[in-house]
Structure formats: structure tokens, C-alpha cells
Ligand SMILES: NC(=O)c1ccc[n+]([C@@H]2O[C@H](COP(=O)([O-])OP(=O)(O)OC[C@H]3O[C@@H](n4cnc5c(N)ncnc54)[C@H](OP(=O)(O)O)[C@@H]3O)[C@@H](O)[C@H]2O)c1
């Protein structure tokens with residue numbers, strides 16, 4: 001099959017377009033999906049680059065936001081059914097798995113991520129049958145290929161942090177994948193958003209998606225801006241996807257008793273935590289890892305009911321995967337980058 005595996009970790013040049021990658025053969029608990037779209041996430045960059053201490057079988061195929069059609073009948077699905085793939089892999093036996101908390105399973109990993117399950121940069125993928133989710137009629141394939149990672153994570157954040165109408169939340173990277181998801185879902189709940197972007201060209205994009213305030217972080221300091229907007233109180237919560245460079249900003253921007261969703265390391269993994277500010281403000285930090293299959297089912301229903309339409313930044317073909325990674329790596333996108341197979 002046509003696919004874009006990598007044979008060693010490294011920069012974009014390790015992504016190789018090939019026409020004769022072996023088409024995978026499912027075992028009885030798995031099913032073959034013919035892929036139509038695969039959304040690109042920052043996770044794909046980490047997977048391609050590799051993370052010290054995590055070793056996976058190579059060659060590996062990235063891509064965790066997978067949408068396609070089934071190659072065989074399964075349960076109530078027939079061959080050709082349009083499906084979305086829940087990207088989490090777990091043991092399906094432990095207490096966490098049995099109670100819809102599979103992200104806490106010791107064996108949890110992500111299809112197309114740093115796991116031994118190939119992802120969606122190819123014509124076919126095999127996935128456990130239990131990971132298949134039907135796509136509602138009025139949800140397009142393109143829109144469905146955006147949900148399984150960033151929108152699911154945003155949904156999980158809103159639930160775990162119990163964010164509610166009129167809360168104010170600071171979201172970095174308002175024009176990125178998870179940022180856009182937070183803006184759109186939070187807006188639907190009546191949550192107020194302060195988004196940050198790095199360029200004036202992204203301001204309108206963030207406003208149009210539902211951000212109430214947008215700060216160009218290259219022109220203005222985030223903490224004093226947040227203080228002014230919140231009349232000195234600080235925000236109820238921060239969604240921190242940037243990590244190393246934003247941890248201090250997050251602690252200084254959140255109100256006393258506020259919450260931080262710690263869920264990304266775009267700017268690095270090693271942050272300097274100001275312990276005194278942290279405890280004297282009595283901040284709660286939540287580690288967030290995508291969400292469960294049950295939550296993805298809830299999300300699909302919610303997106304369909306609320307008619308939330310995400311913005312597609314660009315669509316690339318398999319041959320152009322390197323270009324797609326470059327665009328994401330440079331942060332040039334406003335909205336989601338998709339691979340069309
Ligand atoms: N925990 C989870 O389950 C989970 C799920 C999804 C994503 N993530 C993580 O969340 C992060 C974002 O993922 P994504 O797919 O949304 O990536 P993305 O589309 O590449 O977005 C990253 C955003 O970060 C912003 N950014 C870069 N440097 C920054 C800085 N110094 N301060 C503030 N913002 C900065 C950029 O926006 P500007 O340049 O415009 O500021 C960019 O839009 C990644 O680290 C990813 O691994 C985690």
C-alpha cells in the first residue's frame with residue numbers, strides 16, 4: 001500500500017513516501033480500515049522525533065486522527081461504513097479499562113503515536129474492532145478527522161476541570177489544534193476565553209472562533225493583560241499546552257484556587273515550578289491525556305448536535321506529508337492540517 005513510514009527518528013526528511021509498504025493483516029480482534037483522512041497533530045512531531053527512553057518498533061507510521069471506511073462487516077457495521085477510530089490502546093481488562101478510564105491503564109498508548117500501532121499516514125490501518133466509532137450522516141469525513149485527539153482532549157479538560165458558564169480560561173496557541181478545539185467547545189458552554197497567538201495575522205481567526213480576548217504574545221506581556229481583563233482576579237483556569245516557557249505565566253495568571261490543565265510540552269519539558277506561588281494560591285494542576293472512548297462518543301454527539309464546524313487550514317496528500325509537518329513545525333497554520341489519502 002502507499003504509506004509514509006519513518007525508518008529512524010529525526011527531522012522531516014525521515015518521513016518516506018513509499019508505494020509498496022505491506023498492507024497490514026488484521027487478527028480476529030482487529031479490523032482493516034481504508035483511510036480517507038488523517039488529521040495531523042503536534043503529537044506526530046514528537047513521534048517522528050522520538051522521545052528519549054521510549055522505544056518503538058520501526059518502521060512506524062504516524063497519524064492518530066483517523067477516518068475511513070471498514071473493509072469488512074463487523075457487528076452492526078457493514079463493509080464500507082464510515083468510521084472514526086478511537087486512538088487509545090489499552091488492556092481492556094483492568095479496572096480502569098472496565099470503568100471507562102482506559103487512559104489510566106498501565107498499557108495505555110496511542111495508535112500512530114509512540115506505540116507499536118501504526119497510524120493513518122497510509123492507505124490502510126488495522127485497529128482493534130472495539131476502537132471503531134460510527135460517523136453521523138451529517139458530519140463530513142474532514143470534520144470527523146479533527147476530533148480524536150485535540151477536540152477529545154479539550155472535551156476532557158472541560159469535564160475534568162468542571163469548567164462552567166462564565167468561567168474565564170486562558171488558552172495558549174489559540175490558532176493551533178488543541179487551542180482551536182478549546183475555543184470552540186468552551187464557547188458552546190458559555191465559557192469566556194482569553195486566547196494567545198504569536199502574530200497579528202492570527203488575531204481575527206481566534207476572535208472568529210469564539211475567543212473573547214486575544215493577546216499577541218509577541219507584542220504584549222500575557223500576565224498584565226490577563227490581570228487587566230480579569231480586574232486583578234486572574235483566570236479561573238489555564239490550558240497549558242506550551243509547557244516549559246509558559247508554566248510561570250500560567251501560575252501567575254490563574255486566580256487563587258484556580259486550575260491548570262497541564263497537557264503539552266510544545267516549548268519544552270522541563271519547567272521551573274514556583275512552589276510558593278503554587279501553594280499560596282492553592283492552585284490545582286490536572287494532568288490530561290486525550291480522553292476515553294466513551295468521551296469521544298459523547299463528543300461526536302455534541303459536535304453534531306451543536307453544529308460546530310472546525311477550520312481546516314490545509315489539506316495535503318501522502319506525497320506531501322513532509323510539507324505538512326514543516327507547516328505545523330513552523331506554527332504557520334490557522335486551524336487543522338489534514339492528510340487526504
Ligand atoms: N495531553 C494530551 O492529550 C494532548 C492532546 C493534544 C495535544 N497535546 C499537546 O498540546 C500541544 C499542542 O498540540 P497541537 O496539536 O494543538 O499543536 P499545534 O497545532 O502545533 O499548536 C501549538 C501552538 O502552540 C503555540 N505556541 C508555540 N510556542 C508558544 C509559546 N512560547 N507560548 C505560547 N504558545 C506557544 C503556537 O501558537 P502561536 O505561535 O500562535 O502562539 C501553536 O499554535 C502539543 O505539545 C501537544 O503534544 C496534548
Ligand SMILES: [Zn+2]
Nearest residue numbers: 091094097105
Ligand atoms: Zn487496562
